[in-house]
Amino acid sequence: MRALVQRVGRAAVHIEGDVAGEIGEGLLILICAMAGDAPEAPAKMAAKIAKLRIFKDEAGKMNRALRDTGGGALIVSQFTLAGDTSRGNRPGFSAAAPPAEGEAAYKAFIAAMRAEGIRVQTGRFGADMQVSLVNDGPVTLWVEV
Known part of the structure; x- marks a missing residue:
């Protein structure tokens, strides 16, 4: 599983012009199975x-986790994180899980974040989404497990 994690002051995802999910301070998590x-x-x-x-933290050092801050997580499925650009100019996505597996993993990740005590908002798997954010710091990390 692969994620791009951004610390945000606020973030939102829109689908067909409607707000599907939005958070204030917290993390925007783009996730790919x-x-x-x-x-x-x-x-x-x-x-x-x-x-x-x-x-x-109080001293201005990065020393607190999302669960310590009470912030939210906006979780958006992003199969393009599996993109391979090593050959040519058109990315290949064969490293991504097939859609049914990807959707199941996305839903399991959302449930697991909620089980961690995190307030979660989401996009919709497979939808055409517009994501907006104010990156705080900026802090952006690539995470793989």
């Missing part, structure tokens, strides 16, 4: 992200 992911990958990814110490 990869072909061959272990069944425990969504839970491992959720535990890792919920505990990432990337929020400032």
Whole structure:
């Protein structure tokens, strides 16, 4: 499983002009299930992200996790994170899990984040979405499990 995690002041996802999900301070998580992911990958990814110490403490150091701040998570499926650009100019996506597996992993990741005590908003798997955000820091991390 692969994720691009951004610390945000706010973020929203729109589908067909309507707000599907939005958060204030927290994390925008673009998530991709990869072909061959272990069944425990969504839970491992959720535990890792919920505990990432990337929020400032009282001294201004990145020492607090999302679960410490009470912030939210906006989770958006993003199969293009599996894109391979090593050959030519058109990315290949064969490393991404097939759609049915990807959707199941996406839903399992959402459930696992909620089980970690995180307030979650989402996009919709497979939808054409417009995502807006204010990246805080900026802090952006690539996470794989």
